Amino acid sequence: MTEQSKEALAFTSSVLQMVFETEDEPLLFERFIDLVKAYTGSFAVGIRLLKSDGLISYVAQKGFPTDFLEQENNLSLVDDECMCISVVRGDVAHSAPFFTDGGSFYVNGTTKFLATVTEEEKGKTRNACNRAGYESVALIPMRLDKEIIGLVQLVSKESEKFPISIVKVLESAALALASAHQRILATKALKHEREKLRALSSRLAEVEERERKQIAEDLHDNVGQYLAVAKMKAQRGGASEVVDLLDKAIAQTRQLTSELMSPVLYELGLAAALEQLVEDKRKLLDTNISLSLSGDFSPIPLNMAIVLFKAVRELLVNVGKHAKANIVGLSLVMEPTRLVVTVIDDGVGLRENSKEGFGLFNIRERVMSIGGEVTINSCAQKGTCVELIVPNRWSESP
DSSP states (O other), X not given: OOHHHHHHHHHHHHHHHHHHHOOOHHHHHHHHHHHHHHHHOOSEEEEEEEOTTSEEEEEEEESOOHHHHHHHTTEETTTOOSHHHHHHHTOOOTTSTTBOTTSOEEESOHHHHHHTSOHHHHHHSOOHHHHTTOXXXXXXXXXXXXXXXXXXXXXXXXXXXXXXXXXXXXXXHHHHHHHHHXXXXXXHHHHHHHHHHXXXXXXXXXXXXXXXXXXXXXXXXXXXXXXXXXXXXXHHTOHHHHHHHHHHHHHHHHHHHHHHOOHHHHHHOHHHHHHHHHHHHHHHHTOEEEEEEESOOTTSOHHHHHHHHHHHHHHHHHIIIIIOOSEEEEEEEEOSSEEEEEEEXXXXXXXXXXXXXXXXXXXXXXXXXXXXXXXXEEETTTEEEEEEEEXXXXXXXX
């Protein structure tokens, strides 16, 4: 094995070990640049990544002077023309002696190279590296499969610094760098999603605790009170009063059962359950609540119907507690591609900080769990309109 091969093997081994061990993106780029500089003897090394806006910017570099960086930092795939742009676009002529089959550009004498180019062709590119005194330049694409996400840029003021053998080794190293970069991004995204799930779990636990507390209060304040008074009346011999109190306790128990989950929902479906809910709320809230149904709701799966029923029930509870509304409207419209449930009132509207309160948070998360979305429009003293929009996927052919 030649000395050159040994150096290439040692460099490749170091890169692979480094990208495997490094979990921090800035540290990944810094270590990679250090390894490349040590292997190639480059004057400067930079890593550019392609942004969503079409700019290729330095995310890490060592050796480039400040004025060069200020001039070169945000090259545009749309507005600029240079070899960096061509490499990131993949717009290379593989038959040309300064391009490799892997899409890299390399030249070991920029002054001699530019002497072979016409003035018209020179005017189409920026030639910034040559103007900065860099004679040897190598631009290595960072690839993920067929996608180019950036490049590694090496420069030297000396000629003949980057022979094809070194460029080929760097192409393999850039592949490893791109994969490690993608892995770190994926790990960050996964960590972020886990943190969101933990936060969501915590908030849902709080919502469930509030619901349990509310059930306990309802049992204590209503059913419990009726039974306690009935016991006292029974001890005094007031049979008719006891019967009346027991009737109230039974009615309250049925009401609470219906609030928790309507038997009608399971037996007759969403539309019938909402008709009963609206009728109950009219009596309980002494409010004019209208219900409009348009379409066939029978195909709605039970799991979606349960979510929508609970959401509407929670919205009507909120209206009763906070809106001070005179008129409330509930509508269900089955459109060809979606179901739209609307609850609208003429009440006092929502305070800005209450749009993500526990109740509305609970509604939003549950509707999202069935692929839907929640929109809220509210103005002070002008009422509130909440829409639950669920895609009609149950009608799709299997």
